[in-house]
Amino acid sequence: MSKTKTELPEPDGAGLAENAALTPEQLEELKSRAVKADENWDRLLRTTADFDNFKKRAAREKIESAQYASFTLIQKILPVLDNFEMALAAAQSAKGDKLAALESGVLMIQQQLKSALVETGLEEVNATGQPFDPNVHEAVSQHESAEVAEGNVLQQLRKGYKFKDRLLRPATVVVAKKPATSA
Numbered sequence: 001m002s003k004t005k006t007e008l009p010e011p012d013g014a015g016l017a018e019n020a021a022l023t024p025e026q027l028e029e030l031k032s033r034a035v036k037a038d039e040n041w042d043r044l045l046r047t048t049a050d051f052d053n054f055k056k057r058a059a060r061e062k063i064e065s066a067q068y069a070s071f072t073l074i075q076k077i078l079p080v081l082d083n084f085e086m087a088l089a090a091a092q093s094a095k096g097d098k099l100a101a102l103e104s105g106v107l108m109i110q111q112q113l114k115s116a117l118v119e120t121g122l123e124e125v126n127a128t129g130q131p132f133d134p135n136v137h138e139a140v141s142q143h144e145s146a147e148v149a150e151g152n153v154l155q156q157l158r159k160g161y162k163f164k165d166r167l168l169r170p171a172t173v174v175v176a177k178k179p180a181t182s183a
Contacts, residue, residue: 076116083109125160127153127171136160138170148176 022030087105090098125136130153132139137153137160148154153173160171 073116073120076119077113080109080113080116083112121164122168123162125162125167125171127156127160127173129153132173132175136162136167136170137173139175140172142175142177144179145176146179150176150178152176 083105087102087109090105091102127137129148130137132151132153140157143154145154152175153171154176155174156171157174158169158172161168
């Protein structure tokens, strides 16, 4: 005799008289289902707690990452700051020939700073002589020029920079236009 469906008492209280007459197999099945339900409930609670802990940890790591995002850059720039302080000390006592040495030293510091910034992903936007591109150039005026083609950058007033693939600051430029013809 095979059972295809186990008959359980009605949940609404109907068949109370039959509840008293549960067979041992039905009673065992109810107990095993209750144990499984308890195991599933415990697993759900643990999984929910693990997920909540994961969300809190991810949020904490995101905050820490934002707080310390510039840490590596600052480590690279600190020696440059030290060198500027030494150059300022030398400038206060510079006389005659020492002035050329000071200029050379400041030039080396500038190169050191540029190198540190390039290592982190900074890139200069080359503007002079290039066709005007509103995506990377900011035009502040136009000047007539016979030497530079119309629509090209005649003069760069301030350098522009990209950080990796993102524009950090557009180059401020003067754009060439055709000279006015005198009649």
